[in-house]
Amino acid sequence: MAKKYAYYPGCSLHSTGAEYDASFKKVARTLDIDLQEVPGWICCGTSPAHSASHLLSIALPVKNLTLVERINCEEVVVPCAACYSRFKFAANEMANDPKLAEDVKEVIGSSFQNKIKIVHPLEILASMAPAMIKQKAKTPPKALKVVCYYGCLLTRPGKVMKFDEVEYPMTMDNVLKNSGFEVLDWSYKTDCCGASFALSETDAVLTLTQKILKNAQEVGANAIAVACPLCHANLDTRQTEINAKYNTNYNIPIYYFTQLMGLSFGYNQKELGIQKHITPATVQV
Numbered sequence: 001m002a003k004k005y006a007y008y009p010g011c012s013l014h015s016t017g018a019e020y021d022a023s024f025k026k027v028a029r030t031l032d033i034d035l036q037e038v039p040g041w042i043c044c045g046t047s048p049a050h051s052a053s054h055l056l057s058i059a060l061p062v063k064n065l066t067l068v069e070r071i072n073c074e075e076v077v078v079p080c081a082a083c084y085s086r087f088k089f090a091a092n093e094m095a096n097d098p099k100l101a102e103d104v105k106e107v108i109g110s111s112f113q114n115k116i117k118i119v120h121p122l123e124i125l126a127s128m129a130p131a132m133i134k135q136k137a138k139t140p141p142k143a144l145k146v147v148c149y150y151g152c153l154l155t156r157p158g159k160v161m162k163f164d165e166v167e168y169p170m171t172m173d174n175v176l177k178n179s180g181f182e183v184l185d186w187s188y189k190t191d192c193c194g195a196s197f198a199l200s201e202t203d204a205v206l207t208l209t210q211k212i213l214k215n216a217q218e219v220g221a222n223a224i225a226v227a228c229p230l231c232h233a234n235l236d237t238r239q240t241e242i243n244a245k246y247n248t249n250y251n252i253p254i255y256y257f258t259q260l261m262g263l264s265f266g267y268n269q270k271e272l273g274i275q276k277h278i279t280p281a282t283v284q285v
Helices: 018-030 046-052 054-070 081-096 098-108 121-127 130-136 171-178 202-218 229-237 239-246 257-264
Strands: 003-007 033-037 075-077 117-119 145-149 223-226 254-256
Touching: 018 033, 018 121, 018 254, 018 257, 046 054, 046 081, 054 081, 054 098, 081 098, 081 117, 081 229, 117 121, 121 171, 121 257, 130 171, 145 171, 145 202, 171 257, 202 223, 202 229, 202 239, 223 229, 223 257, 229 239, 229 254, 254 257
Parallel strands: 003 033, 003 075, 075 117, 145 223, 223 254
Antiparallel strands: none
């Protein structure tokens, strides 16, 4: 019997990260994971909210969690690393700051039990028996040598996120290995790509992103797997600028880990949105 999760796609997965949404749903269907999109969900606020108002930054994700409570789901899956981070921060502060908790309840106009478990898709997949994933993994592209990029939000701070080992996580690595991919070791798993500063500090972003691409290439990778729409957009769209600035020739496809799993499970590339990428990512299966 399929296990049911409330599903919070967030703004990115309904827009710029639509291929993450599509590919995750296909992976979930294949592995008998039942996703129920949260009715009436709203933006979690991400960086703009907590930069402007601490109260707002907590109230927005809490409002979404109260919507989860109404549909009687015990767990909510949040694929976007930024949304996942904000949900985790909100639940933590509601549990540890009684004054803030009362202010938030007044703002959102409803009670909040704070009993919903917030999970990332990688946590669900890692909790499954490896044999279940291996059984579905029939056509992984053998030419791909993948490094897994977690970015800076999934694991930090460790006391709030409680997601794998802070500096050297292995959850995505193991999930993709179970899906039949060759996954390489590298040094930039959790380094920041600077996505939040894409407009205000572009040069710094290009420097940070170039270091990530450089290390991936140095270890022999020809693909990078990500779990964050912001990281995907940055790594996928910046390579032409980086090549011009550093006189390099990066052309490394950036995939959501769910797209790679979808390829392994036999879905075609159009179904998984791979043709949407700026850096060409089509691959021989």
